[in-house]
Amino acid sequence: MRQGNWKHVLGAATAVAAASAIAVSPVFAAAKAPKASHGEASATSAVVMAGKLYGNIPNVVIRGVPAGKAPWVVDGSYQLKSNLFTASGKWLIIPKQGYMENGQPVPAKIGGTTNGITEVGAEITFANAAPIVLPPVKLDSQGDFSFHDAIQWPKGAAQPVVLIGPEKNGQLVAWFAASDFLADYGQATGSAWMNTVQPAKSAVAHAHASAKK
Known part of the structure; x- marks a missing residue:
């Protein structure tokens, strides 16, 4: 296949994929976005x-x-x-x-x-x-x-x-x-806090330990 034809086919496939994403994304958003609120x-x-x-x-x-x-x-x-x-x-x-x-x-x-x-x-x-x-x-x-x-x-x-x-x-x-109320609400106030805070403490502790060596 000549280079020009290959670019033409690739461009058409990209356009089809983009159109499909646009068609599907509103459904996905409607199903997932309210879950977070x-x-x-x-x-x-x-x-x-x-x-x-x-x-x-x-x-x-x-x-x-x-x-x-x-x-x-x-x-x-x-x-x-x-x-x-x-x-x-x-x-x-x-x-x-x-x-x-x-x-x-x-x-x-x-x-x-x-x-x-x-x-x-x-x-x-x-x-x-x-x-x-x-x-x-x-x-x-x-x-x-x-x-x-x-x-x-x-x-x-x-x-x-x-x-x-x-x-x-x-x-x-x-x-x-x-x-699953624990996953729906507990994670927002408990596990999520632990996941964000604990790594920071571990990193600080590791830094102090390295400094002592």
Whole structure:
């Protein structure tokens, strides 16, 4: 191929790649940018937060809601918009191995089951606003469930945490699954600080040690 033709083909390929990036980037930005803010929802229905759901650990209370007395596992995810909450999961069950709230091993008769729980609700809690409690949905014997609910975001509400578990009288009485609030918020105030401060201290200590030699 002559040099001129090669440059022409390369130029055309670059243009196509650039056009593809322009077409994809707004979708990527819409999915990722709100994750960093973890704050108030905009007036639009942009994604505020989305991620995986994780099973509980007995004796852990999240914003006033205790964990179930048994450990639970789940394979699920959620998406939180300013006007819509969706979540789905499978295998929301008590594992065959693990420890109960009292420290005893999970009884064989409930391991690998939902322990007779047939419904779970969802609660979206906030650091500075009343929670949103959604009606319960069916939890089948395999631990499958699905939510698709319109919501109204409380004005000024920040730092949402999603909890899923049994309800009574319109209130979540325990959580079996939750969003990863430690990664969402703990890293911003704890681990991130350690990661930025500790290397600096180590570098200073290393400099002093070198000077003494």
